[in-house]
Amino acid sequence: MAGKLKINADYARISSDKSGAGVGAESQHIENEEFGEEIGFPIEARYTDNDRSAKARPDGTFAPRPDYERLIEDIYAGTVGVIIIWHANRLHRNVEEVTRFIKLALEYKVRLFSVKRGGEYMLTRASGRADLLRDTVTAQEESEHRGERVVLARKRQARTGAYGGGVRPYGWGVDTGRTRRVCLNPKDSPETREYRDVPVLDMSQHNTEEAEEIRRWKTDLLAGISTRQVLADLAARGVLTVAQKDERTLRRDGLEVKHKGWGSRTIQQIVTNPRTAGHSVYQGEIVKRNAYPPIITEDERQALITMFADPTRKTSPGNTPKWLGSLIYRCGSCKKAERRNPDGSPVTETVRKNSYGTHIYQCRDKGHCLHPAEGVDAYVERVMIARLSREDIAGLLPQRISVDVTALREELTLLDIQEKEIGLSLARKKISLTLAEVAQAEIDKRRTEINAEIKDGTAEHPLQEFVTSDDAESTWKQLTLGRKREIIRLLVTITLLPAGKGNRPPVHERVKIVPNR
Known part of the structure; x- marks a missing residue:
């Protein structure tokens, strides 16, 4: 490595660039270059990861940062001698990653400077390495706290009935007349991203056409019509999904895929979603009941849940x-x-x-x-x-039978618990096989009766x-x-x-x- 000419480089990164203009990263480069001139190490090469997160994923891996990886390769090649960054959290946000970087920098004699620090991290000294680790840990803690605050804010939004973002739920959204700019392909590289102005919707109000469609499904399903027949009717009438209507680009593993249209699982998810009955949901949990005007009633939703869960319901495929x-x-x-x-x-x-x-x-x-x-x-x-x-x-x-759907569903839950307890008791040899079979038969009989009561009381x-x-x-x-x-x-x-x-x-x-x- 001796005698090989090394360059002064700077690295800039910004986690989120919604505009796609790269302004945040460019600002870091400018300050890095000015600082390099001041300390006698003028910048000769730029490394930029715009709109790239350095945060670890849940599985412990990191999102790809092409220019950071190129910087590491150039260090291995012995071509980089000085690195200038704006702050430690621009280079790393994870202790494990920065520890590997320190070992690499020491091996290849790379010096690291920070604009915010106002000087060098003396990596050859224990105090310098501790300073870099401390600044990185602080950034990591701030990131985690910010994530926790975001979770709490989203949950608070849900409790108040405010929409927290994401894909528009089918049946909701009224045009407010305003627009906002969104990225159509956010997972692509910054230079290939496309942006479009889209309407801002009031997500607390029904999309009238879609809400009527959901009520139509509900009526048909509770009247005994099969999901396959509902899907056939949707296809015959040319009803579009949210993705098709909103012209969303669907991608899988980075590749664009075709819209497959409606499926039985999608229909079930929509009609049994608590939001369809007017409840506000966060991560699958109802955080506020009756937050919005319902599209269908809670009893109807519960009846549909029971119907889809009924083991006697025919779900085998066949010609429609x-x-x-x-x-x-x-x-x-x-x-x-x-x-x-x-x-x-x-x-x-x-x-x-x-x-x-x-x-x-x-x-x-x-x-x-x-x-x-x-x-x-x-x-x-x-x-x-x-x-x-x-x-x-x-x-x-027929005369409509009045039923308490909630109470009946709670009884179904208790039957499930009893069924598990019987299995455990049998496994531990606390009861005989004959007694377990008798108890199971009684549970099955009552479960059938409850499903029939719910069906008779809520059927259209x-x-x-x-x-x-x-x-x-x-x-x-x-x-x-x-x-x-x-x-x-x-x-x-x-x-x-x-x-x-x-x-x-x-x-x-x-x-x-x-x-x-």
Whole structure:
């Protein structure tokens, strides 16, 4: 290393540069250069990490600092003799990292100066090394305290109902007329970052269109419509997610990825989120109840939570029906021959295309009893609208049962605790296997009863909207396919009769509709 010419360098870093202009780092360079001239070590090379944090991540690793790493490489190469920094916390914010730096500086005889200190850290002396460590520790403590203050401030914001930032929750946000500048790709390098002015939203108010969408999901789900059917309806109507509507760029591992649209998990998260019921949340915890106007009621939210957690609820994937009568209309030929499915249920029909490309209903089992799908569905819809237009529609609604959803859910929690205690007692041989099985059976029975009580007390009846409607046809047309199918299941049994050969009778003579009791 002897005889090799070494340079005087300065290092500047700023943790957060929202403007992307690098002004903070440039100010440090200017002061470093002035200080270097004063002490006789004019700066010959700059090292800059703009908008780069030196703080350790939760897993103990550090965020990449390209120019700091280049500086370390140049020290190893023996090309750096003097480093000037504005303050110790610009170079390091972690004791472990600064300890490694001290060892490296001593090995390669690198001198370190600080503008704020007004002189050199004499790293060859114990006192100089202690000073650098002390200044770094102080900076680390200040950073941790600042982080704690930020957490407390965010939690205080949540308690007061103020929005703490982050991705806009679906269902919330009203344009205030103001704008703010945001970075579209904050994890990219500073020179490639893009910025855009976006509207400032009042996050305490409902986005009217999205809030109505959430209520629509709630109504359908509590009426027994499957999540898959809700997703199919969203796709058919072209409803956009928050990311799609707000034109957010999604990235994974630094690469841009396509928006996948709605998923069942997203739907569940939105309708069961405490904020949807008007509560303020911080890190998953409700910190203030009734902080905002609710989109759905707390009882409805709790009922949805119970419904999604019900182990008897069918969640296995499968084809989502795209026609009104798929898997509902019964095959008249199989009924006449008294053929049934292995589970005892009647054989139903699905829709396929015939050799002419026309959609037809046909028996799932034998492939017979063919009927034009569009014509059958149109006829069934006319019959259903006529039935729903009658004045006695209110008589079809059951008497609503009053339930305490909160109390029932608390009882479910107690049952979970009891179930764990039974398992522990069995493992410790405090109870016999027979006694454990009896106790488990009682818990399962009560859990089923509670889920049924919650469902009966909070379920949205499919016919509810028709009781107050003056135009049954218009109301019917606004329903989702899933809601229409549930109404058909509830009110009637439809059988498609064999059409025979030759001149086939009109559709209304081939469709048998019998009211359910």
